[in-house]
Amino acid sequence: MARYFIRRVLSLIPTLLIIITLSFFMIRLAPGGPFSREKDVPEIILQNLLKRYHMDESLGRQYLRYLGDILRWDLGPSFRYRDITVNEMIDQGLPVSMALGVTALVMSVFSGVAVGIISALRQNKWPDYVAVSIAVVGISVPLFVMGPVLQLFVGMRWKILPMGQWVSVHGWKAIILPALTLSFPYFAYIARLSRASILEVLRSDYIRTARAKGLKESVVVWKHVLKGALLPVVTYLGPAFSGIVVGSVVVESVFLVPGIGRPFVQSAINRDYTLIMGEVVVYSIVLIMANLIVDIIYGFLDPRISYK
Amino acid sequence: MSDNKKETQAVNEFNQVMKPVSLWADAWKRLRKNRMALVSLYIVSFYIIITLAAPLLSSMGVIHDYKEQILSNASLAPSFKPAGALVVAKLEKRIVDLEETIKSHQALEAETGYNPSSGFNFGPTAEVVPTEGEVDPNQSFSLNFGGTGTDTTASADPLARELEFQKTELERVKAEMETNPSAKKVYILGTDDLGRDMFSRIIYGGRISLAIGIVGTLTAALVGIIFGAVSGYIGGWLDNLMMRFVDIMYGLPYMLMVIIIMAMIGEKARGSFVILFIAIALVSWLTIARVVRGQIISLKNSEFVEAARSMGASVPRIIFRHLLPNTLGVIVVFSTLLMPSFIMNESFLSFLGLGVSAPDASWGTLVSEGVKAMEYSTWQLLGPAIAMTIFLFSMNFLGDGLRDALDPQSKNRT
Numbered sequence: 001m002a003r004y005f006i007r008r009v010l011s012l013i014p015t016l017l018i019i020i021t022l023s024f025f026m027i028r029l030a031p032g033g034p035f036s037r038e039k040d041v042p043e044i045i046l047q048n049l050l051k052r053y054h055m056d057e058s059l060g061r062q063y064l065r066y067l068g069d070i071l072r073w074d075l076g077p078s079f080r081y082r083d084i085t086v087n088e089m090i091d092q093g094l095p096v097s098m099a100l101g102v103t104a105l106v107m108s109v110f111s112g113v114a115v116g117i118i119s120a121l122r123q124n125k126w127p128d129y130v131a132v133s134i135a136v137v138g139i140s141v142p143l144f145v146m147g148p149v150l151q152l153f154v155g156m157r158w159k160i161l162p163m164g165q166w167v168s169v170h171g172w173k174a175i176i177l178p179a180l181t182l183s184f185p186y187f188a189y190i191a192r193l194s195r196a197s198i199l200e201v202l203r204s205d206y207i208r209t210a211r212a213k214g215l216k217e218s219v220v221v222w223k224h225v226l227k228g229a230l231l232p233v234v235t236y237l238g239p240a241f242s243g244i245v246v247g248s249v250v251v252e253s254v255f256l257v258p259g260i261g262r263p264f265v266q267s268a269i270n271r272d273y274t275l276i277m278g279e280v281v282v283y284s285i286v287l288i289m290a291n292l293i294v295d296i297i298y299g300f301l302d303p304r305i306s307y308k
Numbered sequence: 309m310s311d312n313k314k315e316t317q318a319v320n321e322f323n324q325v326m327k328p329v330s331l332w333a334d335a336w337k338r339l340r341k342n343r344m345a346l347v348s349l350y351i352v353s354f355y356i357i358i359t360l361a362a363p364l365l366s367s368m369g370v371i372h373d374y375k376e377q378i379l380s381n382a383s384l385a386p387s388f389k390p391a392g393a394l395v396v397a398k399l400e401k402r403i404v405d406l407e408e409t410i411k412s413h414q415a416l417e418a419e420t421g422y423n424p425s426s427g428f429n430f431g432p433t434a435e436v437v438p439t440e441g442e443v444d445p446n447q448s449f450s451l452n453f454g455g456t457g458t459d460t461t462a463s464a465d466p467l468a469r470e471l472e473f474q475k476t477e478l479e480r481v482k483a484e485m486e487t488n489p490s491a492k493k494v495y496i497l498g499t500d501d502l503g504r505d506m507f508s509r510i511i512y513g514g515r516i517s518l519a520i521g522i523v524g525t526l527t528a529a530l531v532g533i534i535f536g537a538v539s540g541y542i543g544g545w546l547d548n549l550m551m552r553f554v555d556i557m558y559g560l561p562y563m564l565m566v567i568i569i570m571a572m573i574g575e576k577a578r579g580s581f582v583i584l585f586i587a588i589a590l591v592s593w594l595t596i597a598r599v600v601r602g603q604i605i606s607l608k609n610s611e612f613v614e615a616a617r618s619m620g621a622s623v624p625r626i627i628f629r630h631l632l633p634n635t636l637g638v639i640v641v642f643s644t645l646l647m648p649s650f651i652m653n654e655s656f657l658s659f660l661g662l663g664v665s666a667p668d669a670s671w672g673t674l675v676s677e678g679v680k681a682m683e684y685s686t687w688q689l690l691g692p693a694i695a696m697t698i699f700l701f702s703m704n705f706l707g708d709g710l711r712d713a714l715d716p717q718s719k720n721r722t
Contacts, residue, residue, distance in 0.1 A: 018556055023568050140701040142652050144659040144672070145693040148679040152686065246564065250656060254679070265660050268567050276568065283564055 008295065012288050019284045020070065020277070024063055027273055053079065053274075066277070075278035080270045086278035089263055094282065096166060097252070097259030100178055101244050108183035108240065112190025113233060119191070120198035121221070131191060138188025143247050147181040147254035164256040178255040182247055186240045194233050201229040231302055238294040242287045331637065331714070338713040345709020348702035355699055359515040362508070372505035374512040378490045379503050380481070383685050386498040386506075392481065392491030399478045406471040413467070423465065498687040500677065506688065509674060510695050516670040517696070520588075521651040527589040528650075529643050532596025537627050539597070540604030551601070554594050565591055566653065570662040588653050596642050603635040637714035644707040648700045655696065671696040 041049070050056045053076075054065060069076060075086035119131035154177060155163030161177050162170040201207060202225060210224045211217075252261035260279060267275035320326050339345055358365075365371045381391045384398075417423040485491050497506040539550040569587040607613065608631065616630050632639075655672025657663035664670045669677075671692050678689030 015556065022565075026568055136701065136704065140648070140704050141697050142655060142675075142700070144656065144679075145675055145697060148675070148682060148689055149693060152682050152689065156683065249567075250659060253660065264567070265662070268570060268662060280564055280568065 004299075005296070008292055012292065015288060016281075016284060020067070020281060021063070023277060023280045024066060025059075027271070027276060028059060028062075053077070070281060075281070076274040078267075078272055078275050080267075080272040080275070086274050089275070090260060090278060090282055093258060093260035093263065096257060097245075097248055097261060098286075099167075100175065100182065100251070100257060100259060101241070101248055103175055103179040104182035104244050104248075105186070105237070105241055107179055108186035108190055108244075109233070109237070111183075112187045113194050113230065115187075115191040116194025116198060117221070117226075120195045120202065123199065128195075131195070135188040135191045138184050139192075141184070143181060143185070143250045144254060146184055147178070147251055150177055150181055151254065164254075166257055178251050178257055181254070182244055182251045185247075186244060190233055190236065190240070193236055194229060197232045198225060198229040201225050204228070231298070234294065234298050234301060237297075238291040241290040241294075245283060245286060245290075335637070335710075335713040339709055342709045342712065344705050345713075348705040348709065351698065351702040352706055355514060355702075356518065358511060359518050362511045362515055365511075366508065371508040371511060372493060372495075374504060374508040377502040377504055378493075378499075381490060381493065381495070381499050382501055382503040383681075384495055384499045384503075385685070386496060386687050386691075388494060388496060390491060391493045391495060391499075392485045392488070395481050395491070396478065396485070399474055399481065403471060403474050403478065406467055406474065410465070410467050410471065413465075497691045498685065500688055501681055501685075506691050509669060510671075510692050513669045513671045513674045513692060514695065514699070516664055516668055517651050517654060517672070520654045520670070521647045524589045524592070524650045524654075525643050525647045527586070528593040528646060529596055529639060531589070532593035533600050533632065533639060535593065536597035536600030537604050537632060540601035541608055541623065541627055541631065543605070547601075551598075554597055557591065557594055566657065567660075567662060570657060588650060588657075592646060592650065592653075596639065596646070599638055599642055600632075600635055603638055604631050607631055607634055641707065641711045641714055644703065644710055648703040648707075651696075651700065651703075 047056070054062060057065070066076075073087070075090065077085050078089065081089075115131045115134070119128040122128050151163050154160050162174050163177070164174075166174050207220060207224055210220045215224075248257075248259060249261035249264060251257065252259045253265060256262075260282065263275060264279040264283075266272075267279060339349070362371070366373060378391075380395060384391060384394045387394055413423050481491070493505075495505050495507065497510065499505055500509065535550065535554075539547045566587050569590070604627075613626060613630055616626050621630070651671070654663055654670060655675065658670045658672030659676045661676070664673055674692035675689065675696070678692055682689040
């Protein structure tokens with residue numbers, strides 16, 4: 001177990017290295033840069049700027065310097081925003097984005113599994129049809145349609161919840177709409193997934209045995225069915241979390257959430273090299289760690305998986 | 309020839325001629341039983357036909373030109389009435405609103421001496437130059453300032469000046485109602501802030517979204533098929549190497565890479581959506597490559613491949629003539645499911661401002677414009693949003709239906 005864990009953690013390093021290298025060179029090799037604007041900058045100022053950000057060195061040296069900086073967790077100054085470093089930006093935004101992402105994930109898992117159980121136990125009755133239809137809608141409606149429509153009706157017309165911004169302005173209610181939007185597609189997918197796997201488990205022999213023993217139906221469902229049926233849901237948690245993290249880029253833009261998603265889009269438009277790189281590094285670490293955690297949880301839940 | 313053909317026809321034990329059923333005929337038979345999938349197929353075909361025929365419809369005058377900006381027809385709600393009548397109704401409502409506001413302000417002024425719109429009244433105001441743009445910014449109204457000229461009878465109250473202006477505007481619109489062709493236009497889905505027809509904008513947006521979806525899917529499928537087929541058929545260290553590459557690509561955060569590619573390409577080239585779909589296609593061929601590889605590996609030791617090999621068929625011939633046709637079902641299913649995700653990803657980027665740029669517009673661009681205008685004109689958001697959702701909905705249903713129809717092991721096979 002410990003050996004497996006260490007090996008998994010070590011195997012993250014090359015993946016991260018590849019991501020950093022690819023992004024670094026892809027961004028640098030393209031013509032133009034953060035200092036190419038509509039107005040021409042005088043040559044001497046440009047030289048000084050390049051020197052200030054070590055951009056006058058060779059590409060290889062810059063790359064090595066960046067790797068060294070990352071080892072010390074120094075993501076550098078932002079090229080566009082003079083008064084803030086990338087580290088400060090991430091420190092401010094990451095807790096917000098994580099809170100949003102985790103809330104959305106928890107919401108989608110609990111409501112998804114609940115709907116899955118209900119529709120599997122009432123298969124081909126109306127609760128099942130309602131649940132399946134909602135699930136298909138959830139998979140087909142893009143986030144950036146769902147978000148504004150919720151904003152329009154719940155926030156603007158009916159004024160039930162705040163339309164945007166964050167806990168610091170509106171209190172905990174501000175988290176509901178963005179998290180709901182973000183969780184909806186994953187809620188739908190998890191509902192479908194858990195419905196299918198519960199139906200499969202319900203037909204298996206050990207459930208028949210459990211019922212033959214005269215166990216109560218609630219015990220059969222909660223203790224026997226769910227244990228086996230939720231494994232696919234756990235497997236899906238990794239991809240779901242990555243999807244939620246990437247989707248939060250859109251949701252943060254729609255609901256004006258001060259996370260790390262909005263600066264990321266802005267950095268891509270401004271070609272703010274250090275900010276793009278810093279965001280990519282942070283996002284990659286979050287995603288990779290999430291997958292690792294899911295793998296480990298999965299091993300605990302399913303004794304058939306051995307760590308070798 | 310025909311005699312020859314008759315002899316080779318298959319017969320069953322009762323000597324009845326058996327019609328051979330191909331995979332596709334069989335699949336079509338099963339698809340027809342799935343009502344949702346069939347309806348989805350009709351909807352998708354309808355979208356494709358409409359978007360393909362858009363330039364024709366536009367030149368025939370069935371739909372309006374999607375680029376034409378008629379400022380006097382800006383922000384009209386969906387309706388079957390001609391634009392002129394809607395503009396008149398809008399102006400009349402605005403005039404009534406203005407008159408009421410002025411009345412209430414005057415009542416307030418009579419009481420307290422303070423008028424919220426013109427300030428304190430200290431007798432006649434000197435040298436107030438009326439500017440035409442000076443209006444209540446909280447209200448949207450017709451942007452047409454043409455030909456009203458300077459107004460010498462202007463009062464100090466900007467509301468009264470606007471009332472005056474709106475009244476002349478109303479007269480002008482009423483007078484031109486019969487002669488002005490733009491007043492006769494019917495906008496069934498309304499217009500946007502620049503007076504462009506939403507209906508034709510949605511159709512043309514669909515053209516770009518569908519084009520990116522189809523071309524991107526084809527590119528991704530092609531790359532995935534070739535990569536997966538070569539890797540699966542040749543096997544050995546090459547397969548190992550190629551699949552490690554796919555694994556690494558899988559590990560990369562997909563949308564982040566696309567955003568980086570869009571950032572890398574830079575502002576100028578970003579408008580061309582050829583680059584956009586290349587960027588999306590680059591990272592979405594992976595699943596198809598894996599699936600095709602798995603299929604090829606399971607098939608490559610079967611008798612028919614051995615037969616082909618023993619007859620001296622070359623490797624490309626075996627792959628493309630013998631193996632791939634047998635995996636086509638899976639490829640079709642994955643491609644149908646890939647297309648909505650393509651359209652969604654393109655719209656995702658366009659929504660963030662990293663995708664298609666003006667004057668072209670995809671559904672994503674239209675939705676993001678609709679979001680900006682949703683406060684006062686909901687239809688600008690709901691129109692493209694609903695059009696897009698119906699399409700994605702149908703594509704997903706069609707994909708599921710095709711999977712059931714093409715999968716020989718599928719449960720609902722009869």
